Amino acid sequence: MAIRNIVKEGDPVLNKVCRPVERFDEKLATLLDDMYETMVAGEGVGLAAPQVGVLRRIFVIDIGEGRQDFVNPKIIKTKGVQEGSEGCLSCPGEFGITKRPMYVTVCAQNRYGDQFTINAEGLFAKAICHENDHLDGILFKEHVIRPIDPEELRPKKR
Numbered sequence: 001m002a003i004r005n006i007v008k009e010g011d012p013v014l015n016k017v018c019r020p021v022e023r024f025d026e027k028l029a030t031l032l033d034d035m036y037e038t039m040v041a042g043e044g045v046g047l048a049a050p051q052v053g054v055l056r057r058i059f060v061i062d063i064g065e066g067r068q069d070f071v072n073p074k075i076i077k078t079k080g081v082q083e084g085s086e087g088c089l090s091c092p093g094e095f096g097i098t099k100r101p102m103y104v105t106v107c108a109q110n111r112y113g114d115q116f117t118i119n120a121e122g123l124f125a126k127a128i129c130h131e132n133d134h135l136d137g138i139l140f141k142e143h144v145i146r147p148i149d150p151e152e153l154r155p156k157k158r
């Protein structure tokens with residue numbers, strides 16, 4: 001595995017619509033492993049392929065409950081609303097309060113091409129929406145209803 005460079009906001013690669021994965025080969029497995037390692041090193045809970053410069057419909061998520069790879073994901077159902085803070089490894093130091101669905105149902109494939117369906121809620125649902133947006137060239141800022149001053153997130157000194 002290897003840590004890849006994370007593309008930062010301003011790079012046009014982050015505004016492009018990604019293409020589906022067609023080959024479930026060793027190259028895909030390596031990309032998924034590299035993406036996971038890059039996400040962990042960046043202390044993120046999710047990472048999408050365009051964030052490492054690859055315009056394919058792939059993301060990885062780990063909200064602390066284990067790794068999940070998503071290849072060619074499709075959100076097929078959403079329910080409810082949640083508001084909370086959100087950031088992005090491609091937008092370091094920027095945070096905002098977003099509005100996202102509380103529940104999502106997503107269909108995707110794993111690294112071997114096997115189909116699966118996941119019902120996610122809370123942070124997991126938010127992460128799926130955030131990463132899925134990356135595949136259509138959308139950054140979380142489009143969902144921000146109130147920006148957060150990074151100072152607010154730092155521990156206060158007495």
Ligand code: ZN
Nearest residue numbers: 087088089090
């Ligand atoms: Zn992001």
